[in-house]
Amino acid sequence: MSYGVGSFFNAGTLDKSASWGAYAIYAPENAEKLEAAFKEEIQKMITEGFTAEELEAAKSGWLQGQTVNRTQDNRLAGTLNSNLFYNRTMAWDKALEEKIMNMKVEEINAAMKKNIDPSKITIAKAGDFAKVKAKADKP
Numbered sequence: 001m002s003y004g005v006g007s008f009f010n011a012g013t014l015d016k017s018a019s020w021g022a023y024a025i026y027a028p029e030n031a032e033k034l035e036a037a038f039k040e041e042i043q044k045m046i047t048e049g050f051t052a053e054e055l056e057a058a059k060s061g062w063l064q065g066q067t068v069n070r071t072q073d074n075r076l077a078g079t080l081n082s083n084l085f086y087n088r089t090m091a092w093d094k095a096l097e098e099k100i101m102n103m104k105v106e107e108i109n110a111a112m113k114k115n116i117d118p119s120k121i122t123i124a125k126a127g128d129f130a131k132v133k134a135k136a137d138k139p
Contacts, residue, residue, distance in 0.1 A: 001034055002026045013086055020116075028127035029135070035123060042118050049109030059101055066097060 007022040026034050050058075069075040083089060 001030050001037065026127075028129050028132045031125055031127065031129070031132075035125075038123075039118065042116065042121065046113055046116060046118070049112065050105055052105045055103070055105045055108055059103070063097060063101065066093075 003025040005022070005024045007020065009018065009020045011018040022038065024034055024038070069079070079090075079093065083092065
């Protein structure tokens with residue numbers, strides 16, 4: 001149904017703001033099915049929540065990414081530069097990692113229920129939908 005999917009989360013450092021987004025790369029003829037599946041997964045996340053295994057896998061993957069970032073000169077330089085700007089040290093990064101690794105699945109699920117409102121999600125689509133419509137209109 002989709003060639004690839006992903007999501008992202010950004011939390012402001014200077015302002016109390018955050019954003020979450022998700023995307024999928026798909027053939028235009030799959031747009032309706034993909035949107036329905038996306039909405040179903042969001043509803044499932046809110047009603048059933050994540051499992052402990054899913055959370056552990058996510059934390060492990062995130063921590064591995066952080067570790068790799070520190071091995072790349074350009075990423076490490078960017079982190080050090082940002083830390084200087086925000087008056088932080090690498091101890092701040094370590095404390096953040098510890099907080100994330102200590103998060104409980106109940107905390108994550110409560111946060112999702114509190115902060116994700118499916119009625120406020122905006123869905124934008126791009127593609128050659130005229131061809132899909134023309135194909136559907138043919139007898």
